[in-house]
Amino acid sequence: xxxxxxxxxxxxxxxxxxxxxxxxxxxxxxxxxxxxxxxxxxxxxxxxxxxxxxxxxxxxxxxxxxxxxxxxxxxxxxxxxxxxxxxxxxxxxxxxxxxxxxxxxxxxxxxxxxxxxxxxxxxxxxxxxxxxxxxxxxxxxxxxxxxxxxxxxxxxxxxxxxxxxxxxxxxxxxxxxxxxxxxxxxxxxxxxxxxxxxxxxxxxxxxxxxxxxxxxxxxxxxxxxxxxxxxxxxxxxxxxxxxxxxxxxxxxxxxxxxxxxxxxxxxxxxxxxxxxxxxxxxxxxxxxxxxxxxxxxxxxxxxxxxxxxxxxxxxxxxxxxxxxxxxxxxxxxxxxxxxxxxxxxxxxxxxxxxxxxxxxxxxxxxxxxxxxxxxxxxxxxxxxxxxxxxxxxxxxxxxxxxxxxxxx
Amino acid sequence: xxxxxxxxxxxxxxxxxxxxxxxxxxxxxxxxxxxxxxxxxxxxxxxxxxxxxxxxxxxxxxxxxxxxxxxxxxxxxxxxxxx
Numbered sequence: 268x269x270x271x272x273x274x275x276x277x278x279x280x281x282x283x284x285x286x287x288x289x290x291x292x293x294x295x296x297x298x299x300x301x302x303x304x305x306x307x308x309x310x311x312x313x314x315x316x317x318x319x320x321x322x323x324x325x326x327x328x329x330x331x332x333x334x335x336x337x338x339x340x341x342x343x344x345x346x347x348x349x350x351x352x353x354x355x356x357x358x359x360x361x362x363x364x365x366x367x368x369x370x371x372x373x374x375x376x377x378x379x380x381x382x383x384x385x386x387x388x389x390x391x392x393x394x395x396x397x398x399x400x401x402x403x404x405x406x407x408x409x410x411x412x413x414x415x416x417x418x419x420x421x422x423x424x425x426x427x428x429x430x431x432x433x434x435x436x437x438x439x440x441x442x443x444x445x446x447x448x449x450x451x452x453x454x455x456x457x458x459x460x461x462x463x464x465x466x467x468x469x470x471x472x473x474x475x476x477x478x479x480x481x482x483x484x485x486x487x488x489x490x491x492x493x494x495x496x497x498x499x500x501x502x503x504x505x506x507x508x509x510x511x512x513x514x515x516x517x518x519x520x521x522x523x524x525x526x527x528x529x530x531x532x533x534x535x536x537x538x539x540x541x542x543x544x545x546x547x548x549x550x551x552x553x554x555x556x557x558x559x560x561x562x563x564x565x566x567x568x569x570x571x572x573x574x575x576x577x578x579x580x581x582x583x584x585x586x587x588x589x590x591x592x593x594x595x596x597x598x599x600x601x602x603x604x605x606x607x608x609x610x611x612x613x614x615x616x617x618x619x620x621x622x623x624x625x626x627x628x629x630x631x632x633x634x635x636x637x638x639x640x641x642x643x644x645x646x647x648x649x650x651x652x653x654x655x656x657x658x659x660x661x662x663x664x665x666x667x668x669x670x671x672x673x674x675x
Numbered sequence: 676x677x678x679x680x681x682x683x684x685x686x687x688x689x690x691x692x693x694x695x696x697x698x699x700x701x702x703x704x705x706x707x708x709x710x711x712x713x714x715x716x717x718x719x720x721x722x723x724x725x726x727x728x729x730x731x732x733x734x735x736x737x738x739x740x741x742x743x744x745x746x747x748x749x750x751x752x753x754x755x756x757x758x
Contacts, residue, residue, distance in 0.1 A: 331692060618718040619734045626722070640694045646694070657719040658726070 272417050273398075273424040275438035276308040278432055287419055288315040295321025301339045301360050303331050307405045307414075307427040314414060317384060320363035323378070325406035326596035327430075330369065335377065342379070342553070368505045368550070373569050380505040381551035388415045389509040396422030397447040397473060399435035399439050402454060403671060406431050409478055410506045411447055428517055428531065430671065437462050440469060447473035449501075451671040452485045453610070459488050460609045460633055467493045477501035478670050480566075480579050482600040483518040502577060507546040507562050511535065518600075535564055536561070541581050542568040567596060578598075583614065587620035588653040596647070598625055605645060607635035610665040614655060627656040630665050678756040679730050681749050686726065687723045691716050703746035710745075717748065725751055733758050 270286035283291075292312040299322040304310045310325045311484040317323060324344060331339075336346050336353070343359035345352050352477035368383060371378040389412070403410035417425040426443045428436045433454070440448070448471060450458070455476060458466070467527065471493045476485070481500045492500050500518075502511035510533040513520050525535055534545040542564045549558040567584040568577050578596025580585055586593040602611035610630040631637050639659035647655045689699040692712065700710060707713075721732055732755050738740075742748060 541738060616722065617731075619721050619732070621718045624715070624718050624722060643694050643747040657715065658722050 268435070269419065272420075272422070273441045274311060274417060275306070275424070275426045276306065276307060276500040277428045277436065277443065278427050278513065279308075281308070283311075285315055288312050288532065289318070292316030294320075295319050295361065296364070297361060298355060299323070299342075299344045299367075300352075300356055301326060301331075301336075301344040301346045301367075302329050303336075303346060303527050304405050305314065305349075305661075306429050307401065307403075307410070314589070317364065317366070320361070320365075322361035322368035324369070325410075326369055328406045330377070330404065330406070335369075336495065345588050350442050362555070365555075366560060367412070368411065368506045369406060370408075373550065379553045381553070381555055381584045382505075384415060384419070386508065386550065387411045388419045390416060390420055394420055394423060395472070396424075398424040398426060398443065398445050400428060400436065400448040400450075401428050402428045402433055402448075404434060408503060408508075409671075410448065412509065414499075429539075433457070434461065435516050436664075437465055437469065443612060445589040446470060447475070449475035449477065451478040452476050452481050452641040452668050453479060453665060454491055454671045455485055456610045456630075457577075457665045458668060459485075461615065462632070463633060469493070471496040473499070475499045476502055477503055480577055480596055481518055482603050484600070484603045485517055486516055490620055503540075504564065506550060507533065507544045507564065508549065509543045510546050515573065521570075522570055522573050522575055525575060529605060534561075534573075537568045537575060538563075538569065540569065540585075541568045542575075542577055544671075559571040569594065569597075586615040586623050586625060587617075588623050591651070591653040593625055593654045595625070598627070598650065599655060601646060601649060602627060602629060602642065602656070605637070605642065607632045608642070609633070616658065621653070624658070625654055625656045626660075628660045628662050628666075630662050677702065679724060679727055679753070681753050683722060683727070684720075684752045685745075686748050687727070688712075688720055688745070690725065691720050699746065703744060704746050706743055706746070707745065708743075712748075717742070720748070721752065725754070725756075728756055730757070732756065 268613050272285050277283050288311050301324040302313050303326055305328055307334045313323055313560040324391050333438040339504055340356045343357055345355050350549050353506050364383050366382045368380045399413055416423045426445050461545050464569045474496045475487050496514050501511045503509040533544050536543040543561050551557050565581050566577050567581045586595055588645055600610050602608050609632045610626055613627045615623040639661055642659050701739050
């Protein structure tokens with residue numbers, strides 16, 4: 268029974284079934300409500316109560332500043348935080364079953380995208396019983412993907428770890444029998460660097476990466492760390508839902524998937540170097556109007572060796588160095604393929620004579636003493652001269668935003 | 676704001692070349708073309724100077740001039756700091 272699926276809060280060790288969570292719900296509120304929570308578990312009674320109606324948005328307190336709260340109140344939301352409710356300034360009745368997501372905001376202010384539990388639940392068919400670790404920030408698309416697994420699919424237990432506690436997730440995962448983990452590549456790089464051999468104790472059957480560009484290096488490292496696990500890469504977003512799922516352990520997806528029409532499945536295309544998706548899992552825009560047709564994702568995509576590689580945000584990926592074009596994502600992937608590099612971020616920096624110069628932030632692998640000059644020389648052997656990162660800053664640890672992305 | 680004197684900029688210039696396995700000649704009159712110090716190397720040197728002084732260099736303040744020798748590079752980068 269789905270109601271018997273268990274949810275464990277790793278922070279407190281508290282356990283509850285979805286049925287119990289639903290019983291704790293005070294029922295749907297008459298007005299659309301934004302639940303601002305400190306911890307994932309604090310949002311779940313409202314989520315469980317959604318089956319009886321109501322309209323909600325979930326956001327972690329760290330993501331909701333004052334101006335965004337005002338924006339929501341103007342859009343008709345009561346804003347509920349720590350039991351206090353600030354009433355909407357333009358009240359309206361709740362639309363039963365409506366769920367709102369805030370985009371990650373990596374390209375500006377977060378946008379509001381409308382869904383329902385049904386449109387968020389993209390898993391089809393039966394799943395083997397699993398216990399999932401959910402490390403995502405409350406209310407994000409990835410968080411909802413894991414939460415709706417627990418809420419909607421029999422045999423799927425959840426262990427919630429809040430982003431603030433991520434450095435210590437392995438011990439609670441072992442304690443509570445986690446067999447599947449979904450995380451961003453940044454989450455996995457941090458995990459591989461911090462926990463190393465300790466990870467072999469985790470009996471993972473499923474490892475999922477999503478939310479950021481995935482390169483071959485991190486896929487290979489995860490596969491090596493968890494040889495018994497199926498390793499999946501998911502391309503999903505608030506706007507287009509879960510659109511691409513790849514299980515073969517290789518970066519990108521097969522080029523044969525482009526421009527293919529399969530009933531019920533998203534149509535994928537690359538137009539002028541940008542990934543374009545027409546999806547049956549589209550959400551709505553802030554006005555509630557259904558998004559239809561092809562969505563320009565803003566993500567750069569390129570074809571290489573029969574694969575379509577999604578390398579990063581289009582507006583930041585293409586650098587112009589003295590008239591030569593450089594893909595920041597391709598340079599990042601190269602740096603991350605170095606055996607002593609745990610993580611890299613590449614960007615352009617204003618420079619005289621050439622306009623823009625390629626620079627990078629790098630975190631070395633554990634116990635490595637590789638230097639910035641070593642990496643510059645290594646890259647110079649593999650890249651055109653203009654694409655070599657000339658200023659490499661070595662960082663002590665992988666930076667990560669609350670959304671578990673390392674978009675620095 | 677901290678500024679770098681000529682020897683300090685020269686040291687950074689040597690570091691740019693050292694990564695490429697090259698040595699900066701002692702003679703400031705040495706031609707850039709002869710030692711293989713090109714646009715990208717000059718740009719990198721400028722970024723190194725910016726990182727050291729914690730400020731962006733204003734190349735518009737330099738006016739038009741020929742940069743042909745090591746001395747020209749050092750003169751320029753010393754002159755435009757803080758402008």
